[in-house]
Amino acid sequence: xxxxxxxxxxxxxxxxxxxxxxxxxxxxxxxxxxxxxxxxxxxxxxxxxxxxxxxxxxxxxxxxxxxxxxxxxxxxxxxxxxxxxxxxxxxxxxxxxxxxxxxxxxxxxxxxxxxxxxxxxxxxxxxxxxxxxxxxxxxxxxxxxxxxxxxxxxxxxxxxxxxxxxxxxxxxxxxxxxxxxxxxxxxxxxxxxxxxxxxxxxxxxxxxxxxxxxxxxx
Numbered sequence: 001x002x003x004x005x006x007x008x009x010x011x012x013x014x015x016x017x018x019x020x021x022x023x024x025x026x027x028x029x030x031x032x033x034x035x036x037x038x039x040x041x042x043x044x045x046x047x048x049x050x051x052x053x054x055x056x057x058x059x060x061x062x063x064x065x066x067x068x069x070x071x072x073x074x075x076x077x078x079x080x081x082x083x084x085x086x087x088x089x090x091x092x093x094x095x096x097x098x099x100x101x102x103x104x105x106x107x108x109x110x111x112x113x114x115x116x117x118x119x120x121x122x123x124x125x126x127x128x129x130x131x132x133x134x135x136x137x138x139x140x141x142x143x144x145x146x147x148x149x150x151x152x153x154x155x156x157x158x159x160x161x162x163x164x165x166x167x168x169x170x171x172x173x174x175x176x177x178x179x180x181x182x183x184x185x186x187x188x189x190x191x192x193x194x195x196x197x198x199x200x201x202x203x204x205x206x207x208x209x210x211x212x213x214x215x216x217x218x
């Protein structure tokens with residue numbers, strides 16, 4: 001069992017500390033020394049690079065249920081409480097490294113997000129913010145649509161937006177909502193489940209979200 005799957009197993013069993021340790025070990029192994037040249041990225045985005053593996057979402061089975069009153073703070077965002085695993089063998093290519101880093105950073109973000117919601121813990125929320133932000137930066141380095149990672153990408157912006165909302169950062173909340181909406185409007189529905197599609201559609205249409213439709217002033 002690979003270390004990401006071990007971390008996921010611990011998380012599903014409610015062992016948050018063990019899950020953090022597993023994902024931090026994966027982070028140290030795969031992310032801290034991640035260096036990829038632009039040339040590698042430009043030559044490593046063919047669909048064949050992903051033929052040996054898939055990125056699949058796993059429901060955390062209501063991990064956020066006990067935080068229901070905090071889950072839609074200000075009716076601006078809902079938390080996407082799925083984590084992601086990699087099934088198959090990751091190729092030792094630029095695109096393989098980027099996907100591994102994106103998944104690890106997002107999953108760590110979810111764990112710190114859980115720990116930071118209730119009781120409100122600014123340190124954990126700050127860690128969630130850092131991990132989600134780095135995951136977004138990583139995924140931006142290659143065309144994610146080639147590898148059918150739309151769900152992961154939307155999940156990143158959705159949860160990052162919730163953290164911004166919780167921290168009362170209207171500009172960050174607005175930017176994340178715009179990015180989520182843009183990706184949702186371009187999504188290939190054959191690549192995501194009906195439940196996933198409906199979740200993001202409902203999130204975008206939350207009553208309180210209209211307050212953030214306008215782009216923030218420069």
